[in-house]
Amino acid sequence: MSLGIYMQVPFCQTRCTYCNFHTGVVSSARFAPYVAAVQTEIGEHQIRLLQANIVLPPSLAQGTVDTVYFGGGTPSLLDPQHLHAMLDAIRETFAHHFREVTLEADPETIGAQKAAAWAAAGINRISFGVQSFSDVELQAVGRMHRRADVYRAVPILHAAGIHNISFDLIAGLPHQTPESWRNSLDELIQLAPQHVSIYLLEVDQGSRLGSELLRGGTKYSAAAVPSDDAMAESYDLARATLHAAGYEHYEISNFAKPGFASEHNRKYWRRAPYLGFGAGAHSFSGTHRWANAHDAAAYVQSIASGKLPIEQLELISTSQALEEELFLGLRQLAGINLERLQKSYGVSISDRFWSLESSGLLERDGNVVRLAAKHLSISNEVFVELMR
Numbered sequence: 206m207s208l209g210i211y212m213q214v215p216f217c218q219t220r221c222t223y224c225n226f227h228t229g230v231v232s233s234a235r236f237a238p239y240v241a242a243v244q245t246e247i248g249e250h251q252i253r254l255l256q257a258n259i260v261l262p263p264s265l266a267q268g269t270v271d272t273v274y275f276g277g278g279t280p281s282l283l284d285p286q287h288l289h290a291m292l293d294a295i296r297e298t299f300a301h302h303f304r305e306v307t308l309e310a311d312p313e314t315i316g317a318q319k320a321a322a323w324a325a326a327g328i329n330r331i332s333f334g335v336q337s338f339s340d341v342e343l344q345a346v347g348r349m350h351r352r353a354d355v356y357r358a359v360p361i362l363h364a365a366g367i368h369n370i371s372f373d374l375i376a377g378l379p380h381q382t383p384e385s386w387r388n389s390l391d392e393l394i395q396l397a398p399q400h401v402s403i404y405l406l407e408v409d410q411g412s413r414l415g416s417e418l419l420r421g422g423t424k425y426s427a428a429a430v431p432s433d434d435a436m437a438e439s440y441d442l443a444r445a446t447l448h449a450a451g452y453e454h455y456e457i458s459n460f461a462k463p464g465f466a467s468e469h470n471r472k473y474w475r476r477a478p479y480l481g482f483g484a485g486a487h488s489f490s491g492t493h494r495w496a497n498a499h500d501a502a503a504y505v506q507s508i509a510s511g512k513l514p515i516e517q518l519e520l521i522s523t524s525q526a527l528e529e530e531l532f533l534g535l536r537q538l539a540g541i542n543l544e545r546l547q548k549s550y551g552v553s554i555s556d557r558f559w560s561l562e563s564s565g566l567l568e569r570d571g572n573v574v575r576l577a578a579k580h581l582s583i584s585n586e587v588f589v590e591l592m593r
């Protein structure tokens with residue numbers, strides 16, 4: 206069985222105003238102890254999981270790690286030696302045949318020496334937080350990089366032999382206009398990354414910008430955030446532009462040139478097992494989901510004292526598993542295969558889709574149900590209706 210490993214690096218240089226992740230701005234002196242704790246967690250994961258009565262099924266315990274994903278935070282802030290050490294801990298602990306090793310990177314953190322060291326460590330895919338090609342928008346949300354950094358970083362990666370590059374863009378940043386969004390898409394296509402993720406600005410209490418928007422304030426350029434309708438139009442323009450440029454739309458937020466869909470992220474959407482290491486990292490064994498403590502200092506302390514860093518543990522019931530299949534299946538443009546689900550779960554689920562089909566939100570094609578293309582930008586509303 207193939208196995209994915211997620212490594213969480215919860216450190217950033219500053220905090221972007223729209224960020225709702227558990228990350229911290231800390232002294233770089235805290236990086237080495239954190240990396241050492243992650244190495245320990247990897248090496249001792251089986252013993253520590255047993256302490257929590259989590260027994261990995263043999264297929265998973267003996268699985269071959271073929272994808273690794275360093276996410277964060279800003280994992281590219283770490284010394285490349287640290288990333289190398291964490292990958293070596295995986296090599297020493299698991300059967301492995303790395304096909305895709307992704308590092309999330311911010312463009313301004315990239316230099317020629319770093320990129321060469323990443324490639325030497327085995328990293329072969331970079332996911333860039335580009336977010337926009339407008340310096341006004343980048344500055345408004347507190348990003349550290351500017352448009353020029355993206356143009357500087359891409360050739361550095363190519364020179365280091367890393368050619369599998371993904372760009373993230375966010376629709377709905379403050380000061381974004383239809384023209385600036387179109388320009389960001391055009392510049393992205395000129396740089397021809399192999400993979401693109403398009404996100405809509407998330408508005409919730411977890412970020413400074415989100416909570417300002419919810420209370421109707423104007424701090425953090427909240428008054429300059431485009432309307433929901435404008436964001437939906439930006440998403441639709443991205444779909445059309447990327448399709449015309451040869452990208453396949455394979456998941457609500459993700460587009461890839463043929464052969465470059467993210468193998469690691471596909472494991473999440475297909476409910477394949479994965480293990481996560483580091484503060485706040487999540488794991489899924491096929492029957493259980495669990496999450497480590499979010500606080501990096503508490504995580505390091507817990508590992509040092511021989512305790513489990515696990516903060517949440519949940520046994521997934523059959524009905525929860527089916528709900529997950531529906532939610533994750535509809536996120537993928539290939540849709541849900543009803544026959545497969547009905548065989549796996551022994552229930553007929555066809556009726557659940559009728560009202561959403563009759564209102565045009567879902568489409569059926571033989572045994573396959575999928576979100577209607579023109580309603581992809583309101584997928585969350587459709588999911589809420591489906592789970593009622």
Ligand code: SF4
Pocket residue numbers: 216217218219220221223224225226228277278279311334
């Ligand atoms: S770089 Fe990413 S993780 Fe860090 S604060 Fe910004 S959005 Fe959050």
